[in-house]
Amino acid sequence: MLRKRILFVNPHIEDFAAYDHFAKPLGLLWLASYVREWFDVDFINALNREDPKERPVPVKQDGTGNFPRRIISKPEKLADIPRNYKRYGLSDSVFLDELESVRTPDYIFLSSAMTYWYGGVLHTLGLLKEAFPHVPVFLGGIYAALLPQHAQENIPVDAIVPFQDLNSVLDSLEILLGVEFKRSYRLPSYDLLGEYRYLPLLTSSGCVYACSYCASHNLSPFYQYEPMQFADLIEAMAKTYGTKNFAFYDDALLANSENHLDPFLRALISKNLGVRLYTPNGLHVRFLTQETAKLMKAAGFVDIRLSVESTDPVFLETESPKSTTTEFERAIDYLRKAGFSRQCVKAYLLLNVPGQAPFGVEASMKEVYKIGAQPMLAFYSPIPGTPDFERAKTITSVDEPLFQNNTVYLYRSGFDMDYYQHLKDLELSFRRGAENGKAENGL
Numbered sequence: 001m002l003r004k005r006i007l008f009v010n011p012h013i014e015d016f017a018a019y020d021h022f023a024k025p026l027g028l029l030w031l032a033s034y035v036r037e038w039f040d041v042d043f044i045n046a047l048n049r050e051d052p053k054e055r056p057v058p059v060k061q062d063g064t065g066n067f068p069r070r071i072i073s074k075p076e077k078l079a080d081i082p083r084n085y086k087r088y089g090l091s092d093s094v095f096l097d098e099l100e101s102v103r104t105p106d107y108i109f110l111s112s113a114m115t116y117w118y119g120g121v122l123h124t125l126g127l128l129k130e131a132f133p134h135v136p137v138f139l140g141g142i143y144a145a146l147l148p149q150h151a152q153e154n155i156p157v158d159a160i161v162p163f164q165d166l167n168s169v170l171d172s173l174e175i176l177l178g179v180e181f182k183r184s185y186r187l188p189s190y191d192l193l194g195e196y197r198y199l200p201l202l203t204s205s206g207c208v209y210a211c212s213y214c215a216s217h218n219l220s221p222f223y224q225y226e227p228m229q230f231a232d233l234i235e236a237m238a239k240t241y242g243t244k245n246f247a248f249y250d251d252a253l254l255a256n257s258e259n260h261l262d263p264f265l266r267a268l269i270s271k272n273l274g275v276r277l278y279t280p281n282g283l284h285v286r287f288l289t290q291e292t293a294k295l296m297k298a299a300g301f302v303d304i305r306l307s308v309e310s311t312d313p314v315f316l317e318t319e320s321p322k323s324t325t326t327e328f329e330r331a332i333d334y335l336r337k338a339g340f341s342r343q344c345v346k347a348y349l350l351l352n353v354p355g356q357a358p359f360g361v362e363a364s365m366k367e368v369y370k371i372g373a374q375p376m377l378a379f380y381s382p383i384p385g386t387p388d389f390e391r392a393k394t395i396t397s398v399d400e401p402l403f404q405n406n407t408v409y410l411y412r413s414g415f416d417m418d419y420y421q422h423l424k425d426l427e428l429s430f431r432r433g434a435e436n437g438k439a440e441n442g443l
Helices: 026-035 092-100 115-131 142-146 148-154 166-177 228-241 261-271 290-299 313-319 325-338 358-371 387-393 406-412 417-435
Strands: 005-010 013-015 040-045 069-072 085-088 107-110 137-139 198-201 245-248 276-278 301-309 345-351 374-379
Touching (some): 005 026, 026 107, 026 166, 040 092, 085 115, 092 115, 115 137, 115 148, 261 290, 290 301, 301 313, 301 325, 325 345, 358 417
Parallel strands (some): 005 040, 005 107, 276 301, 301 345
16 A cells, blocks of 8 residues: 655745745755655755756855746735845746656645745645645645744645644644654755755754844744764765755754764864855854864854844843853954954844844944954844834834835835945945955955
8 A cells, every 4th residue: 555645845935035045945854754754755845946947047156046036026015115026936837847747645745934925835835736736735834833823814725833843843743644753853854855055954943042033932942952963964965965065054053062063063073074064044152162163163164154133232132132242252253263264254233123223233333344254234024923023013014924024124114225225335345355354344
């Protein structure tokens, strides 16, 4: 008797801008490893940049790059935003070809990411229903977890799985599927991905902090997995697929580093694989030690992103009490002594948080560059369930998920767009200064 089959699908994106900066559907690949105990699994990634039937897109050395995209009609609710709206991912014809290539599934698992990307989920769902009109579809992912009621009312699927925590997801699926999953930790099913210019890693779930703008702590409890297995995983992926680029998705990679990250890095160094490591989510500077910085350099980290948010002490105390400017200075000193140049070290600075003084962002950019890192602007998005979401409501309407888009919020929050362009120009000048090796303010 054939085992039942489940099709995992990563949906299209509809937005003003989207870019593959180490953006793989790790949650689906991870969940598939548990589901495979009972079911055969297929996977289709609507954001696949490597499909031979699509027009090739440029790829950077680190494996990142543009998604296939096309301009589409803007939702009427966003008519006031003076930007083109696009659908990112495979064309409809290519996506339908992919669906024809798989055996008719018994169930479809459809993921979701940003709340304001639900239009892309709807579009992908329509194509799935065209190909498999009678197959039950379950919706999960971040959008489903943050806004389950909105998903229930607007996405016509058979069931919503409103969780991000893996155990809660498995609990829901056991009820829906009538099976019982083993709960011992399993590595993601990378074999389903099909393209390996870079691979994502997650050595922990959740976060140790509860910042007022972030929902990570609401979505999953903090837990660190056995670290040594990830050195073996990187070795296996490098040998099996030739992968050289690996990106950490951890929200708190440096926490408990002496027992978690450090032993993993020592094991990885001993394998001498020549890999390149990246931290797109940002690191907490408070936890960085000189020993960890040395190990990161020896292991192959080439792009260090730090979660600084601001150098304004008032902002840090009220919004993000996870670091101080003194701790940031110490972290930069550790990284410099370990051999990292300014070009390799970038500091995320939040822009347009409710109540934030815009001129404080410019001061933080200059301070970050003076201390020894590149400032990178991170645009605030209102996230349901966070304290800052409630503050954002007093500035402009954000209950509709489309209005939670950082571009939409930027235009509607009253931010001075001329000053926004000034900050973007300043960011570019600092990046060029870092690339040219200039010291101090680089201007």
